[in-house]
Amino acid sequence: MQLGRVVGCVWSSVKNLGLTGQRLLIVQPVKADLSLTGRAIICTDCTGAGSGELIYWVRGKEASFPFTDAEVPSDATIVGIVDELNLGKPRTEEHL
Amino acid sequence: MQLGRVVGCVWSSVKNLGLTGQRLLIVQPVKADLSLTGRAIICTDCTGAGSGELIYWVRGKEASFPFTDAEVPSDATIVGIVDELNLGKPRTEEHL
Amino acid sequence: MQLGRVVGCVWSSVKNLGLTGQRLLIVQPVKADLSLTGRAIICTDCTGAGSGELIYWVRGKEASFPFTDAEVPSDATIVGIVDELNLGKPRTEEHL
């Protein structure tokens, strides 16, 4: 899964039926140190995340798992809201 | 899903049977600020999007969901036309 | 789908049984303006494309759709030959 931050949403009246009723949130990917990285994408959501929240999303076929019955044509779904990132001390790279 | 803009189409008489009757649109990916990014790709379409329209497309297995019965060999399908992008104020990156 | 040009082929006697009888073509990805981009990949083919032809290919699970019965372990298949690329005038990026 990837870390990201909810930065907006998309209004879209003309869309595939499978997306009806789905929230379409704009998510900006972030690194573990919360700096921005890569381009914003559009995610469906199954957590109720709000604007500005730190979340993680899943890509590909798994993105439709949370909507198991309906065939939601989504390749990116927010599956969790981050309470806390727990990072160990940065390591030297050499040893196995 | 990814944001993009329809910039053209492909004429192709020799193609897999599963693509017969499908519109093959050329889509230029764009960022949330509508600047261009990455290379143009070819999408099938289930929304009737026209040239110049701002759309969002889905990749991978989900790209064939909108055509559930037929096995359309497509890995990128336009699933919605954007009415409006609603972006919150850009955030400082530090806090969780 | 991605645009590309057939630039060669691979001879391979030791390979997975599922690839027996499949053409293994080397494809150089190109942009919509036909300039080269990214690294060449190996595609199976279901169109009979020849060397130098402009084609489009599909990635992932959909790459095995054209061979529906056999389980061809391919993640990239040429699914069409381009007759013509029809590109609208390049747009200014601002407006929706």
Added chain:
Amino acid sequence: MQLGRVVGCVWSSVKNLGLTGQRLLIVQPVKADLSLTGRAIICTDCTGAGSGELIYWVRGKEASFPFTDAEVPSDATIVGIVDELNLGKPRTEEHL
């Protein structure tokens, strides 16, 4: 599969039911020479890997294989801990 190192974990109370009880580890991708590369991601885990361990993870649909019954919406799962990386002498690039 990709090489990586466990560098932390995520605490997340609001998440998809399918992730209940799953460890959510932060993994920093590394190259074969153990130098860092790319951005950290979040992986589910089926090996009990600890912080600092060198692991390899699998992406996409296969990431849910280890949890075959439950539909775990994960696109990245740690599937092994590295005991030893056995690298041959670097080769000159020309010959086939």
Added chain:
Amino acid sequence: MQLGRVVGCVWSSVKNLGLTGQRLLIVQPVKADLSLTGRAIICTDCTGAGSGELIYWVRGKEASFPFTDAEVPSDATIVGIVDELNLGKPRTEEHL
């Protein structure tokens, strides 16, 4: 599929049961001119490829096709060894 060269292997006693008995080879991706590109990955193998051999591998769901019965959690599998790369003369980029 992608071109690559076998450069080593991984010893791993703690791993998912589905990987038991599988060779875990380290593969360095290469371009069509055999120059190195991108970072090394770990592949399962169904061809018996040896160190230094030029191979091609498949990603994603198709990577588990060669092991059809067992659910091998692999997203990259070597599916063929290259005998010969047959590249046409490099083309000028303009014409269709």
